[in-house]
Amino acid sequence: MRVIPVDKIKPGMVVERAIIGSTGEILLNRGMQIDVRYIQRLKDIGIPLIYVRDDNIGKVEYDEVVSNRTRLEALKVSRDVVTNLRLRSDFDIRRVNKVVDDIISELVASRDLLVALIDMRAVNDEGFYHSVNTMVLSVITGLAMGFNDKQLRQLACGALFHDIGVIMLPPGLLKKQTPLSPEENEQILKHPELGFQILRKKEGVSLLSAHVALQHHEKYDGSGYPRGLVGDQICEYARIVAIAAIYDNFVGLGSEKQLVLPHQAIQYLIKYSGIWFDPEILKVFVGIIAVFPIGSVVLLNSGVQALVTRANKKYPSRPVVRVFKNRMGARVAPPFEIDLEANPEYFIQKIVVEEP
Amino acid sequence: MWRDSSEAGFTTLCREMCLELGLKCCSIWLNGGNSRHRLGYFEAGWSIDDLSISNLDYEINKSIMCKKAPVLIKNLGSQHPGRGSGYSLDAMGVPISESNIVTGSITFYCPQEKNETLTEVLHQVASELAFGIEQCKNTFTSARQKSLRKEIEMAGSIQQSLFPKSIPEVKGISLWGRAMPTNETSGDFYDFIITRHHNLGIAIGDVMGKGIPAALFTAIARTLTRSFAQQDLAPNVVLSETNRSLYPDLSVNGMFLTMFYALYNPQQKALFYASAGHNPPLIRRGETGEVELLKSKGFFVGGRPELSYNMETLKLGSGDIVLFYTDGLVEAQNIQSVQFGIQRAAETLRDYHCLEAAALGDFLSMRLMQFIGLREQRDDITLIVLKVE
Ligand SMILES: [Fe+2]
Numbered sequence: 235m236r237v238i239p240v241d242k243i244k245p246g247m248v249v250e251r252a253i254i255g256s257t258g259e260i261l262l263n264r265g266m267q268i269d270v271r272y273i274q275r276l277k278d279i280g281i282p283l284i285y286v287r288d289d290n291i292g293k294v295e296y297d298e299v300v301s302n303r304t305r306l307e308a309l310k311v312s313r314d315v316v317t318n319l320r321l322r323s324d325f326d327i328r329r330v331n332k333v334v335d336d337i338i339s340e341l342v343a344s345r346d347l348l349v350a351l352i353d354m355r356a357v358n359d360e361g362f363y364h365s366v367n368t369m370v371l372s373v374i375t376g377l378a379m380g381f382n383d384k385q386l387r388q389l390a391c392g393a394l395f396h397d398i399g400v401i402m403l404p405p406g407l408l409k410k411q412t413p414l415s416p417e418e419n420e421q422i423l424k425h426p427e428l429g430f431q432i433l434r435k436k437e438g439v440s441l442l443s444a445h446v447a448l449q450h451h452e453k454y455d456g457s458g459y460p461r462g463l464v465g466d467q468i469c470e471y472a473r474i475v476a477i478a479a480i481y482d483n484f485v486g487l488g489s490e491k492q493l494v495l496p497h498q499a500i501q502y503l504i505k506y507s508g509i510w511f512d513p514e515i516l517k518v519f520v521g522i523i524a525v526f527p528i529g530s531v532v533l534l535n536s537g538v539q540a541l542v543t544r545a546n547k548k549y550p551s552r553p554v555v556r557v558f559k560n561r562m563g564a565r566v567a568p569p570f571e572i573d574l575e576a577n578p579e580y581f582i583q584k585i586v587v588e589e590p
Numbered sequence: 591m592w593r594d595s596s597e598a599g600f601t602t603l604c605r606e607m608c609l610e611l612g613l614k615c616c617s618i619w620l621n622g623g624n625s626r627h628r629l630g631y632f633e634a635g636w637s638i639d640d641l642s643i644s645n646l647d648y649e650i651n652k653s654i655m656c657k658k659a660p661v662l663i664k665n666l667g668s669q670h671p672g673r674g675s676g677y678s679l680d681a682m683g684v685p686i687s688e689s690n691i692v693t694g695s696i697t698f699y700c701p702q703e704k705n706e707t708l709t710e711v712l713h714q715v716a717s718e719l720a721f722g723i724e725q726c727k728n729t730f731t732s733a734r735q736k737s738l739r740k741e742i743e744m745a746g747s748i749q750q751s752l753f754p755k756s757i758p759e760v761k762g763i764s765l766w767g768r769a770m771p772t773n774e775t776s777g778d779f780y781d782f783i784i785t786r787h788h789n790l791g792i793a794i795g796d797v798m799g800k801g802i803p804a805a806l807f808t809a810i811a812r813t814l815t816r817s818f819a820q821q822d823l824a825p826n827v828v829l830s831e832t833n834r835s836l837y838p839d840l841s842v843n844g845m846f847l848t849m850f851y852a853l854y855n856p857q858q859k860a861l862f863y864a865s866a867g868h869n870p871p872l873i874r875r876g877e878t879g880e881v882e883l884l885k886s887k888g889f890f891v892g893g894r895p896e897l898s899y900n901m902e903t904l905k906l907g908s909g910d911i912v913l914f915y916t917d918g919l920v921e922a923q924n925i926q927s928v929q930f931g932i933q934r935a936a937e938t939l940r941d942y943h944c945l946e947a948a949a950l951g952d953f954l955s956m957r958l959m960q961f962i963g964l965r966e967q968r969d970d971i972t973l974i975v976l977k978v979e
Contacts, residue, residue, distance in 0.1 A: 497953070501941050501942065504943060504944045504945075505940070507943070508879075520944050520945065525949075535770070535955070535959060549948055549949065550949060551945075551948070551949045551956075552948070552952065560627055560628070561627070566631075570628065571648070572648070581768070581952055581955050582956055583955070583956060583959040583960070584959065584960055
C-alpha cells in the first residue's frame with residue numbers, strides 16, 4: 235500500500251482505502267480496480283490523493299480511527315440536521331446522540347489512538363466532512379486529557395455543531411470568492427452567536443456544548459470574537475475545538491498540487507501556541523497526530539527511500555519505515571523495515587509522499 | 591563475476607549460491623559509516639511472505655556488524671508453525687572482512703542438517719567476496735582515494751567511541767543528540783555524562799583539522815572530558831584541565847579544539863557552563879519565547895599551556911530549550927551557497943517548541959537536510975537538544 239496523488243493514478247490500480255464523499259457516500263470502495271472513468275471522477279470532485287495497493291512494497295496494516303460505517307452515518311446525520319433546521323427549525327437529537335455515542339465507543343475501544351492516515355477529502359465539502367473530522371479530533375484529544383464519558387459526549391456534540399450557526403447566514407456568503415463588504419463580514423462574525431442560540435434552545439443539548447459554538451473563535455490571548463475572552467475564561471471544550479477545527483481546515487485545504495501535510499499543519503499551530511491556542515491543550519493535540527502518515531514515502535539520511543508503515547505514539551518523528559529503494563535508486567527486493575526509534579542514526583530527511 | 595560492482599552481479603551471485611549450495615535464501619550486505627545496503631538478494635523456491643522473517647537478514651547483518659562474528663538462529667520453522675512442514679530452517683550470517691575490518695555480511699536461510707558443512711564454504715566465499723565488496727564500496731563513496739580506505743575505516747571504529755551509545759534519562763528534562771559526520775572520520779564529538787552526584791554533564795567539541803589525526807584527538811578529548819566531568823568538577827575547571835592535559839600533544843601537531851561544557855543540576859534546574867571558543871548554544875525561553883545565545887568568552891583548547899575559563903550560571907525554567915551545536919550547523923550551505931545560519935536554527939526552535947527534545951531534534955535535522963538539498967554536506971554537524979519539561 236502507498237499513497238499516490240490523483241494525477242499519478244493509472245487504470246488498473248487497486249484502491250486500498252475506501253474514499254468517502256463529502257455527503258456520506260462511498261465513492262470508491264476498498265479493493266476496487268480503478269478505470270479511466272473513476273480517475274476523471276476523482277479529479278472532478280478534487281480528491282488530492284488516494285491509497286493504492288502496491289505488491290512490490292507489500293501489505294501495510296492501518297487503522298481508520300473511526301470505521302467507515304460510523305463515519306458515513308455521522309456525515310448523514312449532520313446533513314439531515316442541517317436540512318431539518320432549514321425546513322422546520324428543529325432536528326432529531328436522538329440520532330445525533332446515537333452517532334456521537336458510536337464514535338466515542340469506537341475511539342475508546344482503540345488503544346494508542348493516533349491520527350496516522352492522510353486526509354482524502356473532496357474539495358466540495360459543504361462543511362459536513364469538516365464537522366465530523368473536528369468532532370473525531372476533539373474526542374481523541376479529550377480522551378488523551380482523561381475526560382470521562384459525559385465530558386466526551388458534551389465535547390463531541392459541541393465539536394460536531396461548532397459551526398451550525400452558518401446555516402443562518404445568507405446562502406453563498408461563505409463561498410464568495412470576492413472580498414467581503416464590511417456588512418457581510420459583520421454577518422459572518424455573528425455565526426458563533428447564531429449557533430449558540432440554536433443549540434441553547436434545543437432540548438437534550440448540554441449548555442456546555444452550546445458554548446463551544448459560541449466560543450470556538452475566541453483566542454487564548456483575547457484577540458478572538460465575539461467576546462474577546464482570555465485564557466481560562468474560554469471554556470475548555472471550546473479551546474479544544476478551536477485547535478481541532480483549525481488543524482482540520484488546514485489539512486483539508488490541500489489540493490492536488492499543494493498538499494498540506496500533518497507536519498506542516500502542526501508547525502503552523504505551534505506558531506500560535508499561547509496566542510491563539512491553549513499551549514497545554516495544543517501539546518496534547520500534537521501528540522495525537524502522526525507527523526509522518528502511514529503510506530507516505532520518505533527519504534532517509536542514508537539516501538534510501540522508504541514507506542512509512544507504522545506510526546510511533548511515543549516518538550512521532552520516528553515511525554517504522556520499509557525501505558524499498560536503495561540510494562542508487564534501485565528497487566530493494568524484498569523491502570526491509572527499519573524502526574527509526576531503535577536506529578536513531580537514521581532519520582527522515584524529507585517527506586516525498588509519492589516516489590519521484 | 592562479482593567483481594562487477596553492479597547490484598545485478600551480487601544478486602546473480604546470491605542465486606548461484608542458493609542453487610549450488612542448496613540455500614533457501616541468500617543476501618549480501620555492505621556496511622559503511624552509518625549506512626547499510628543490501629547488494630544482492632535471492633530466494634529459492636520458498637517465498638517469504640512474512641516480513642518478520644524477511645527482516646531477519648537485516649537484523650542478522652546488524653548483529654554481525656556489532657559482534658563482528660557469525661550469527662546462527664536455529665529453527666526458524668518452529669517459530670513460524672504452519673510453514674514449510676517438511677523441513678526446519680536455520681538462519682545464518684557470516685561476516686565479510688577486509689584486513690580484519692568487517693565490511694559486510696552474507697546472510698542466508700538453509701535446511702537445518704546442512705548448516706555445519708555450509709559454514710566452512712561460506713566463510714571462504716566471504717573472504718573472496720571481500721574484494722568485490724571493496725570495489726563496490728569505492729564506487730559508493732566516490733571521490734575518495736582507495737589507499738586511504740583502510741586508515742579511514744580504522745578511524746571509523748574510533749569514531750564509534752566519539753558519541754554516547756545511549757541517552758541518559760534525567761528527571762525533569764528531555765534530551766537528544768545526533769552526530770552527522772561527513773564521512774567515516776569526524777572532528778566532532780559529544781557526550782552525556784551522569785556525574786557522581788547525579789548531575790548531567792553535556793560536552794560538545796570540534797577539533798580543528800580533518801582526517802585521522804583529528805578523529806584521534808577528538809576521541810582523546812572526549813575521554814579526558816568524561817573523566818574530569820565524572821567528578822562533578824565545575825565546567826571552567828573541566829575545560830582548563832582538559833587544556834592542560836591536551837596542550838602538549840595538540841601544540842606539537844599544530845591543532846586545537848573548540849569545546850563547550852555544561853553541567854545541569856536537576857534539583858536546582860540550573861545550568862553551569864563554560865566555553866573554550868565554541869559556538870554559543872541557543873536558548874529559547876519557554877516563558878517569553880525569546881531566543882538568546884549562551885555566550886561565554888574563553889580561549890580554544892590547545893592555544894596556550896595554561897588557560898582559565900569563566901563559569902556562567904543560568905537558571906532554567908519550564909519549557910526552556912537549549913540547542914548545543916558545532917559550527918557545521920550554522921555554516922551548512924545550500925546550492926546557492928547560502929548558509930543555514932543561526933537565524934534558521936532559532937526559527938526551528940520557535941516552530942517546534944511544543945515538542946520534546948527528540949522530536950525537535952528530528953525536525954531540526956530534517957529542516958537542515960532540506961536546506962542543504964542537493965549540495966554535499968561539507969563539515970561534520972553535531973546537535974544536542976535539552977528541553978525542560
Ligand atoms: Fe466558525
